Amino acid sequence: MREIRGRYGQHKILKAEPGISMHLLPADVLTPLTFSDFLMKYKFIIIKPLFGPQEVRIIASDDGIELIDDEQIFHFQNKDQAYEYITEHICKGKNYVIQALLTGPTTLSYFYFTLHRESAEANWKVVKSTTAAETSVPDRVKGLVKLWKLKILLLFAAKKLGAAFPKCHTVVMKVAKSPEGKYWLTDTILHDRNSKWSQYHSLHRKRALRPFLPATDLCTKKTLFAFLNTYSKVVIKPCVGQQGQGIVKISATGDATFEVHEMQGKLIKTDYDELFEYIFEQYLSQKDYIVQQLISLAKINGCPFDIRVITQNVEDDGWIVTGVIVKVAAKGYFISNRAGNLLTLEKALSSAEIGISVENAGKWIEIITQKASSRLNQNIGELSIIGFDIGIDDKGEIWVIEGNYVPSLSMFYMFDNNEIHERISYYIKKYKKSD
Known part of the structure; x- marks a missing residue:
């Protein structure tokens, strides 16, 4: 299943559609045979793992084979030497994909398009375009017809991938544009529910939550x-x-x-x-x-802190806040994952002396995390507990840093007041019994 989710599995799904395949570059699983075949047919080649952003570029010429890995350049006299280096120093027992480029890589402009859907039944939308280097995403005036066709292509590709991977609601597509205006769909990256990029777009789609997102x-x-x-x-x-x-x-x-x-x-x-x-x-x-x-987090004794908030899905009441604890970062750290101290919200805000009262902070934290929980559950489904990291900046503004679907509860057990841990555990057990 992991191989199917990988680059080549996605490529095969898209290649089966004629309207998409014409915008795909030749690709195959890397083997000695495919490596030799691609070198005979193409001058420019890229090698990528099934998963991850690594890319190795290869340029074939009459003088030999040039391999570029992390800006280091290696020269080989023949394909056997090059393939031996690739298997020993790059692949290291993992599966890779080989892809041809039909023009020189330095002549191409690259763009990332993020597509998102609010649920498995919802339509896909292009929600973000991101440039890879110094070039800019083509504007509305130049190439308007081609951009319209490109959007249709991206939505069609997302629909095909979404049907194959129903639990994936965010996909990033890498597009290469040649100087002549030709577009190629060079890569697709699935972002599942644990991806911060997918979660950001899930929350950002709800207008009421946007002011609280960095x-x-x-x-x-x-x-x-x-x-x-x-x-x-x-x-x-x-x-x-x-x-x-x-x-x-x-x-x-x-x-x-x-x-x-x-x-x-x-x-x-x-x-x-x-x-x-x-x-x-x-x-x-x-x-x-x-x-x-x-986010310029508020500090206590010079150390920034954030707030871990546990929300749980209770049958009759929906999402409720069952635990709140403040994590103060250890000395020298800028995030609280290495916590130096655990405090109640009341004690933390009184020590930090920022412009928000405990009552207002508690009220807004509850409102925001309940809305965020409901939104994520709508997008992902089957959630029963979420651990949010909530930030309060030095001006008293509240921010949603991220949510965790399998939150660690050990900090609540270590906290002086074990009542919070008992309340969280009670709803966990109740939820399991109802299943």
Whole structure:
């Protein structure tokens, strides 16, 4: 099943439709035979894993084979040498896909289009277009007819993938555009319910929740630069991750340099190209990432804090808040996944001295998380418990950072007041009995 969800499985589904296949590039599973066959037919080749953003470019010529991996260039005299290197140093026992490019990769402009549907029965919509590099998404005036046809193509492709993967409600499609105006659908990435990118669009579709969501986009060279220009401080997060792993804070400093804050460590990059090269090599080449406006969280003794809110789906009452606890980040950390202290909301807000009362904070947190829970349940279905990370900034504004569908409850058990943990456990048991 995992192979079917992968790149080649999706490619086969789309290739079966004539209206889509004409916009697909030649692709196959990487084997010695397909590698040899593609080298005979095409000059430009890309090798990708079944899952993940890694790409290895290959250029074949009379002088040999050039392989580009993470901006490192390797030269081989023949295909056997090249394939041996690929299997030993790149694939490492995993399955890969080989794809041909019908023109030079440097002549192409790449765009990401995000399509989302509100439920398995709802229609797909193009909800976001994201540029990959310095180029911009084609405007409404130039190529209007082609853009209309491209949108039809994307919606048709999403419909076919959605039928094959009914639990997937967000898909990202990578489109390449040639200088002549030819479009190719070069990649499709499914974002399931655990993807932060999918969750963002699920929540963003509800107008009442939009003011409480940090600005978010897929992380590319263009979007990271744009976000740093707009907000000066951002975070990048893996679309699928947990316990704060892989989350990085990036700050544009006053002297045109950039500070990268990872866990407790910090380093300086002297310009944007150096910054992006580092971010790409360490993070973006490994996983799909989002970039997000950094929320200036309120602090206690210089340490930022956020609020873990547990909501549970109770048969007669709908979604209710059953647990609230404040997590104070450990010294030197910018996120609270490494909590240095656990507090009640009352104690945290009195210590932070920000412009919102405990009563108003509690009321708004309850309203927001109940609306968010209802929206996510509508999109995903079959949810009984959600753990939200809620932020309050230094101005007293409330933000939805993210929701977790399998939240850890250990912090409530470790908390001095065990009553919260008992209440959460009561509804968990009640829900299981009703099943």
